[in-house]
Amino acid sequence: MTETQIHKGLAGVTVDTTSISKVNPETNSLLYRGYPVQELAANCSFEEVAWLLWHGELPSEAELKGFTTFERSHRALADNVKAAIDLLPITCHPMDVGRTAVSVLGANHPRAEDSSPEANLAKATELFAAFPAVVAYDQRRRRGLAPMGPREDLDYSANFLWMTFGEEAAPEVVDAFKVSMILYAEHSFNASTFAARVITSTLADLHSAVTGAIGALKGPLHGGANEAVMHTFEEIGIRKDEPEEDAAARAKAWMENALAQKNKVMGFGHRVYKNGDSRVPTMKAALDDMIKHYDRPEILGLYSGLETAMDEAKNIKPNLDYPSGPTYHLMGFDTEMFTPLFLASRITGWTAHIMEQTASNSLIRPLSEYDGPEERHLVASSVRK
Ligand code: ACO
Numbered sequence: 001m002t003e004t005q006i007h008k009g010l011a012g013v014t015v016d017t018t019s020i021s022k023v024n025p026e027t028n029s030l031l032y033r034g035y036p037v038q039e040l041a042a043n044c045s046f047e048e049v050a051w052l053l054w055h056g057e058l059p060s061e062a063e064l065k066g067f068t069t070f071e072r073s074h075r076a077l078a079d080n081v082k083a084a085i086d087l088l089p090i091t092c093h094p095m096d097v098g099r100t101a102v103s104v105l106g107a108n109h110p111r112a113e114d115s116s117p118e119a120n121l122a123k124a125t126e127l128f129a130a131f132p133a134v135v136a137y138d139q140r141r142r143r144g145l146a147p148m149g150p151r152e153d154l155d156y157s158a159n160f161l162w163m164t165f166g167e168e169a170a171p172e173v174v175d176a177f178k179v180s181m182i183l184y185a186e187h188s189f190n191a192s193t194f195a196a197r198v199i200t201s202t203l204a205d206l207h208s209a210v211t212g213a214i215g216a217l218k219g220p221l222h223g224g225a226n227e228a229v230m231h232t233f234e235e236i237g238i239r240k241d242e243p244e245e246d247a248a249a250r251a252k253a254w255m256e257n258a259l260a261q262k263n264k265v266m267g268f269g270h271r272v273y274k275n276g277d278s279r280v281p282t283m284k285a286a287l288d289d290m291i292k293h294y295d296r297p298e299i300l301g302l303y304s305g306l307e308t309a310m311d312e313a314k315n316i317k318p319n320l321d322y323p324s325g326p327t328y329h330l331m332g333f334d335t336e337m338f339t340p341l342f343l344a345s346r347i348t349g350w351t352a353h354i355m356e357q358t359a360s361n362s363l364i365r366p367l368s369e370y371d372g373p374e375e376r377h378l379v380a381s382s383v384r385k
Contacts, residue, residue: 004367004369006369009271010194011271015189015194015364016189016197018188018189018353018356019033019056019356020032020033020053020186020188020349020352020353020356021033021053021186021187021188021349022034022188023187023188023272023273023278024278025272025273025274025275028273028275028276028277028278029278030187030278030279032049032052032053032185032186033052033053033056033057035052037182037183037278037279037282038278038281038282040052040182041178041179041182041183041282042282044058044182045155045156045157045178046155046156046157046178046181046182046185046345047064047067047068047071047155047156048064049181049182049185049348050128050185050348051063051064051067053185053186053348053349053352054121054124054125054348054351054352054355067125068155070125070129071125071128071129071156072129072150072152072159073129073152074125074126074129074130075129075130075132075133075150075152075159076130076133076149076150077101077130077133077134077137078104078105078108080104080108081101081104081105081108081130081134082137082147084100084101084104085097085100085101085134085137085138085141086141088100090141090142093218093336094135094138094139094142094336094337094339094340095214095217095218095224095339095340095343097134097138097340098131098134098135098138098214098340098343099211099214099215099218101131101134102127102131102134102207102210102211102214103207103211105126105127105130105207106205106206106207106208106210106211107207109123109126109207111123112205112207113205114205115203115205115206115358117355117358117359120206120351120354120355120358121355123206123207123351124206124347124348124351124352124354124355127206127207127210127347127351128347128348128351131343131344131347132150132156132159132160132163132344133150133163134340135160135164135337135340135341135343135344136148136160136163136164137163138337138340139164139333139334139337140164140166142334143334145166147163148162148163148164148166149163150162150163151163154168155174156178156181157174157175157177157178157181158174160177160344161173161174161177161331164332164333165332169331170293172289172290172293173290173293173331175286175289176286176287176289176290176327176331177331179282179283179286180283180286180324180327180328180341180345181341181344181345182345183279183282183283183320183324183345184320184324184341184342184345184346185345185346185348185349186346186348186349186352187349188272190222191216191217191219191221191222192213192214192216192217192222192223192346192350193213193346193349193350193353194216195209195212195213195215195216196209196210196212196213196350196353196354196357197209197353197354197357197364198212198364199212199213200353200354200357200358200361201357201361201362201363201364202363203361206351206354209350209354210347210350210351210354213346213350214343217339217342217343217346218339220266223321223339223342223343223346224266224339225266225267225319225321225325226267226320226321226324226325226328226338226339226341226342227325227335227336227338227339228266228267228321228325229266229267229321229322229325229326230325230326230328230329230335230338231266231335232254232265232266232267232306233299233302233325233326233329234335235254236250236251236254236302236306237250238298238299238302239298240296240298241298242298242301243297243298243301244297244298244300244301244304245301246298246301247297247298247299247300247301247302247305248301248302248304248305248308249305250302250305251301251302251303251304251305251306251309252305252306252308252309254305254306255305255306255309255310255313256309256313259309259310259313259314265306265310266321267318267319267321267322267325268310268316268317268318268319268322269316269317269319270317270319273317273319275317276317276318277317277318277319277320279320280317280318280319280320280322280323283320283323283324283327284323286323286327287299287303287323287324287326287327287330288300290326290327290330290331291330293330294330296330299326299329299330302326303322303323303326307322321342324338324341324342325338328341
């Protein structure tokens with residue numbers, strides 16, 4: 001009898017082709033539709049990258065204008081989405097709010113059951129446009145603040161920050177935020193994207209697939225890691241005005257202790273990249289800009305202390321969640337809002353994959369090896385009458 005090979009966690013298994021992005025662990029590179037993500041982060045708006053992921057090419061001037069006009073006019077939240085959010089306690093995790101909001105947006109949609117390419121593209125664009133308002137609305141209600149309406153004169157990133165904080169962000173803050181959105185947008189068959197593709201493969205609608213993907217993203221082994229990074233910083237202690245070297249020394253000691261106890265430290269390691277996450281240098285540069293902008297060198301100390309100690313002890317490198325967590329913290333977001341920010345960005349990648357899966361669908365249904373009890377039968381004494 002031949003033994004079935006089990007691919008626990010589907011590690012190393014190639015399940016399909018995709019033309020959306022290429023992750024190359026050998027060269028630590030990530031391409032969106034062929035373009036290195038670093039080039040896109042440095043030269044494009046998030047709106048252009050969203051278009052690229054959906055259409056395969058960057059938009060022309062006219063296409064970008066049309067898309068921008070559409071996106072800016074679809075930013076406001078429907079009343080029943082606000083009402084649904086208001087029903088949720090502020091003690092719940094903001095990812096639960098995001099998941100509920102997307103579900104309501106799906107139920108609202110006049111073409112809810114239409115998964116044609118044209119309907120899916122419209123749904124993807126509308127979701128991309130509306131989701132920042134969900135995050136901003138939730139962040140503000142948790143602080144007891146009245147919601148802010150969207151501003152059509154601002155781009156996606158500037159408007160996101162405006163709706164959240166009620167003031168215009170400095171250009172360097174908008175740029176760092178935009179960079180994070182671009183870096184988080186897409187990463188091949190990660191857990192949440194695969195979840196979206198599995199749901200799509202049953203011919204369920206786009207919002208159902210995104211709702212399921214949000215559940216997968218919430219976990220600390222995936223998107224939840226950016227929050228966990230900040231909890232680590234908080235546990236070590238963020239002491240404003242502490243010299244960088246002192247913060248680094250405390251962080252190093254914390255990491256040595258955590259590793260001695262065989263703890264997993266979130267924000268480090270990656271299933272695919274083993275020599276460093278291709279997105280980290282770009283995000284770290286954005287974090288450096290924010291550290292400078294807000295004059296918070298102790299954050300750099302904590303960052304480098306942990307990184308150095310992990311590298312020395314285990315040669316494990318940071319992933320994207322490591323620099324993005326403290327970046328969002330410096331911008332003023334509550335820690336629990338970090339994963340919804342990742343979500344807002346990843347709507348682009350997920351929906352691109354939903355459209356790709358729909359265009360060449362095959363029901364995703366793997367096999368399993370049964371290792372329960374051998375066949376057995378009920379006996380009269382075990383049957384309840
Ligand atoms: N801290 C400490 N040790 C780690 C870490 C870590 N963050 N990551 C991996 N290791 C160690 C494991 O303990 C294991 O060691 P062992 O062989 O001595 O038992 C070895 O490295 C292999 O780890 P696995 O978890 O088996 O590797 P896998 O490829 O399955 O894990 C994963 C990848 C889940 C991302 C893992 O590195 C991890 O849990 N990291 C922390 C969570 C995290 O940051 N997730 C964000 C992912 S990126 C993103 O979503 C943008």
